[in-house]
Amino acid sequence: MSEIKLTNVVKRYGRVEVVHGINLEIAHNEFVVLVGPSGCGKSTTLRMIAGLEEISDGEIHIGDALVNDLPPRKRNISMVFQNYALYPHMSVRENLGFGLKIAKQSEAMIEERVGEAAEILGLSELMDRTPAELSGGQRQRVAMGRAIVRHPEAFLFDEPLSNLDAKLRVQMRTEIKKLHSKVKTTVVYVTHDQVEAMTLADRIVVMKDGYIEQVGTPMEVFNHPVNTFVASFIGSPPMNLIPARVESGKVKLADGASVPVPNRLADKVRDGQDVIFGLRPDDMTPEGHGINDTGQVATLELTVDLAELLGTETLLYTQLGGQDALGKMFDPRDVAAGETLRFRLSLDKAHLFDATSGKSVRL
Amino acid sequence: MSGPLKRRIVAVATWIGTFLLMLVICLPGLWVMLTGFRPNREVLAKPAIWIPEQFNLNNFAKIFGFGAEQIAIPVPAYFTNSLVIALTSTAIALIIGMSGGYAFARFRFPFKDSIFLGLMLSRTVPGIALSLPVFMIWSRIGLIDTKLGMIIVYTALNIPFTIWLIDGFFRQVPKEMSEAAQVDGCTRWQAFWKVEFPLAKSGIASAGIFAFLTSWNEYALASQLTRSTDSKTLPVGLMDFTAQFTIDWAGMSAMAVIIIIPALILTFLVQKHLIAGLTFGGVKG
Ligand SMILES: Nc1ncnc2c1ncn2[C@@H]1O[C@H](COP(=O)(O)OP(=O)(O)OP(=O)(O)O)[C@@H](O)[C@H]1O
Ligand SMILES: [Mg+2]
Numbered sequence: 070m071s072e073i074k075l076t077n078v079v080k081r082y083g084r085v086e087v088v089h090g091i092n093l094e095i096a097h098n099e100f101v102v103l104v105g106p107s108g109c110g111k112s113t114t115l116r117m118i119a120g121l122e123e124i125s126d127g128e129i130h131i132g133d134a135l136v137n138d139l140p141p142r143k144r145n146i147s148m149v150f151q152n153y154a155l156y157p158h159m160s161v162r163e164n165l166g167f168g169l170k171i172a173k174q175s176e177a178m179i180e181e182r183v184g185e186a187a188e189i190l191g192l193s194e195l196m197d198r199t200p201a202e203l204s205g206g207q208r209q210r211v212a213m214g215r216a217i218v219r220h221p222e223a224f225l226f227d228e229p230l231s232n233l234d235a236k237l238r239v240q241m242r243t244e245i246k247k248l249h250s251k252v253k254t255t256v257v258y259v260t261h262d263q264v265e266a267m268t269l270a271d272r273i274v275v276m277k278d279g280y281i282e283q284v285g286t287p288m289e290v291f292n293h294p295v296n297t298f299v300a301s302f303i304g305s306p307p308m309n310l311i312p313a314r315v316e317s318g319k320v321k322l323a324d325g326a327s328v329p330v331p332n333r334l335a336d337k338v339r340d341g342q343d344v345i346f347g348l349r350p351d352d353m354t355p356e357g358h359g360i361n362d363t364g365q366v367a368t369l370e371l372t373v374d375l376a377e378l379l380g381t382e383t384l385l386y387t388q389l390g391g392q393d394a395l396g397k398m399f400d401p402r403d404v405a406a407g408e409t410l411r412f413r414l415s416l417d418k419a420h421l422f423d424a425t426s427g428k429s430v431r432l
Numbered sequence: 433m434s435g436p437l438k439r440r441i442v443a444v445a446t447w448i449g450t451f452l453l454m455l456v457i458c459l460p461g462l463w464v465m466l467t468g469f470r471p472n473r474e475v476l477a478k479p480a481i482w483i484p485e486q487f488n489l490n491n492f493a494k495i496f497g498f499g500a501e502q503i504a505i506p507v508p509a510y511f512t513n514s515l516v517i518a519l520t521s522t523a524i525a526l527i528i529g530m531s532g533g534y535a536f537a538r539f540r541f542p543f544k545d546s547i548f549l550g551l552m553l554s555r556t557v558p559g560i561a562l563s564l565p566v567f568m569i570w571s572r573i574g575l576i577d578t579k580l581g582m583i584i585v586y587t588a589l590n591i592p593f594t595i596w597l598i599d600g601f602f603r604q605v606p607k608e609m610s611e612a613a614q615v616d617g618c619t620r621w622q623a624f625w626k627v628e629f630p631l632a633k634s635g636i637a638s639a640g641i642f643a644f645l646t647s648w649n650e651y652a653l654a655s656q657l658t659r660s661t662d663s664k665t666l667p668v669g670l671m672d673f674t675a676q677f678t679i680d681w682a683g684m685s686a687m688a689v690i691i692i693i694p695a696l697i698l699t700f701l702v703q704k705h706l707i708a709g710l711t712f713g714g715v716k717g
Contacts, residue, residue: 120614121614140614146615147616150612152606152608154608154611156609156613167626171616215612215616
């Protein structure tokens with residue numbers, strides 16, 4: 070049974086349509102991450118699920134109920150806001166218990182639930198402070214605590230980590246993951262950070278300009294992007310995308326260099342087709358420094374413009390098909406700018422997208 | 433010159449400058465208050481007596497009708513009128529100001545900016561310019577020399593300002609507060625009273641105090657629209673102390689003190705509220 074179901078959901082602000090009829094089914098206890106660039110409609114979608122934004126068209130079901138016209142308080146969901154939206158005039162304890170108090174639960178039950186949440190999130194010491202007296206990470210935890218005390222059917226998170234510094238963000242990310250395994254509940258999580266999406270999600274929903282581009286597990290989305298947008302958005306550093314043309318079994322790049330058409334895609338392309346050749350930096354490695362360079366491989370001599378040592382690997386900036394392209398050197402040695410290296414391109418991992426539609430030729 | 437010394441000199445100069453400025457601003461007020469506690473004889477003495485020789489509450493006893501000397505000015509009635517008119521108009525202006533301020537801060541509606549601008553522009557008209565038209569209308573519908581008439585005028589005068597001020601305070605309360613409360617189970621109405629109102633409370637209080645002071649101190653319109661003890665307010669009542677050839681400066685000053693004191697108390701409250709401001713720990717800090 071799906072917990073949350075969006076059917077042809079449309080959102081218009083006046084004349085402007087910002088969400089264009091999206092369909093999405095979220096399973097019970099599933100952790101779904103909506104990811105996409107700024108302004109793609111992630112928050113709007115989340116807020117429509119929460120009932121904070123009216124739906125212009127379509128249907129939203131939560132559990133078995135059609136919730137189109139239900140106010141937020143009747144949807145049995147809870148939400149963590151980007152700015153936390155803790156009540157500044159209440160203590161942590163009151164913040165946590167507020168929802169239960171509104172629902173007229175007994176003192177004893179409120180105390181029990183609040184205590185339980187405080188326990189899970191390590192807030193017990195902070196119960197009598199006000200939000201102003203908490204650090205960013207602590208506020209974040211209170212916001213999550215407020216969400217879990219009500220034992221809702223689903224948690225909605227809108228970029229909950231974007232106000233934290235990089236280190237704390239990583240820490241809270243794992244805490245959210247742990248929280249989800251402790252408190253089994255359906256989660257819809259919005260972020261524009263693809264690393265957060267990859268690490269947290271059971272399933273990722275990639276959005277762009279009010280459309281859903283792809284839905285899949287992190288593995289699927291990473292390994293089989295359906296179009297150039299998903300290919301470039303998921304994965305860091307992003308996939309190299311080089312314009313090319315299929316000519317007699319070869320992928321001819323713009324600068325005249327060519328590589329064989331990957332075997333597994335051979336029957337998906339036709340001669341003369343304009344394509345985009347996609348290859349992740351991990352799959353473009355100097356000889357002897359690769360991790361994926363078995364199977365079908367093409368070799369090319371490329372000049373390194375710049376090398377950035379990251380520790381366990383070095384990023385190699387080079388040119389491929391007349392474009393900037395990025396390779397990686399695992400188990401690195403020193404590389405001088407201007408040095409020419411033999412790169413092995415792992416064609417088993419390469420992607421081809423139709424140049425006009427941007428869609429993967431697999432489809 | 434070394435840094436710390438220079439800073440000290442600047443600090444002292446600032447202090448002296450502030451003191452002089454405050455002296456200029458406060459001296460007339462202080463003089464009025466002093467005069468209120470002195471007999472008229474001493475006030476009018478020539479050459480002037482700068483240091484008070486007699487200092488008592490006789491003037492106050494007199495205007496409230498106690499003691500040996502009596503005065504034919506119904507101060508208690510004026511005081512009651514002032515209080516009723518100022519409190520009622522403030523209460524109404526606050527209710528409307530809160531609704532309006534909230535609407536401007538939270539909702540989108542057609543012509544919102546023009547309406548807001550219109551409200552603000554209405555503030556640019558000096559009150560006295562309205563006195564003739566208001567007088568004509570009020571006399572037609574029988575509101576001249578009534579408390580109701582004054583309450584309506586002051587309410588109208590105060591609404592633009594209270595809306596503007598309260599709008600500003602609600603704007604500072606992030607709309608996520610109300611949304612969080614609604615997700616937490618509140619109706620919009622509950623979310624307002626349990627979360628948004630407590631956060632904008634000090635702003636609303638200061639708006640109320642400003643509105644009260646405006647009504648309490650207003651003279652120009654009241655002098656045109658009131659006639660008798662039915663509706664005359666304290667500032668208008670002050671003029672009762674001027675006879676054709678004499679002015680009872682001491683009595684007038686005593687009454688001025690009575691007008692000033694509530695205003696002073698409230699001003700201190702405003703100050704506390706305005707300085708306290710709002711703490712927004714709930715939002716990213
Ligand atoms: N109240 C509104 N009125 C008009 N347009 C709006 C309103 N709210 C959002 N939009 C538009 O809807 C689109 C989607 O906005 P949304 O907030 O959902 O983006 P987002 O994906 O959450 O982006 P971000 O990562 O920046 O938060 C944007 O183009 C935005 O300009
Ligand atoms: Mg957003």
